[in-house]
Amino acid sequence: MSTITPNPIQQSQQRFLTIIQRINEAANTIVAEYTAIVELAPVSGKDRATTAAETYQIECHASSIVRAIEDLLMVSRSLKESWILGQVASFQTNSEQR
Template sequence: MQPKSITLLQKIDQIIEQLLTKFQDIFENLKNDTKPKELLSIESLAIENNANQIIRLCQDLLSISRNIKETWILSSLKVENGISEDTNKSKSKSLFNDEENVDKVFKLFNELTENIAKFETPEIYG
């Protein structure tokens, strides 16, 4: 693995560990019902603080996920200049083969839905 991916995985693990810790802290505060009002108010603030930190950590995970998707999409796109006629012909042939494959997939999908429809029982309303 590349060092960049290792650090990214470590960061994800660290965020998940923090998320679990914050959830555990919230549940620890909820354990005992026989607490004075002052302690309950302090714990409610702690719960609110933990909830805000959980939201921030989830946003961090979403940001990492978005960055991974952007990197994957942008690095997988390749721009080709100066395509010759031979490559255009071969691409059109492969496109024709893909259309045939698409037709086969649609045919199989239609057969599958017809077979599923046979097993469905009509519901009687009324």
């Protein structure tokens, strides 16, 4: 039973798609959690118990935003490491390619 290994181009494309997916997921999380915080923000006409519960919810949403941003930082770090180690081709302008 032999296994078929993907060629380097396929590996690069898969890695690119994975990175794009992580970025999109993090961006969607940030937007959704921020929207939830904005919806909970109004305080007028609420009793202390409701305000306390909503404060806790806001803290949870803020923690989710921080985790999403940390994931984006990990993507950035991974790309930098790959570039430094020569695993990512440098971008060249048309004049440099000639």
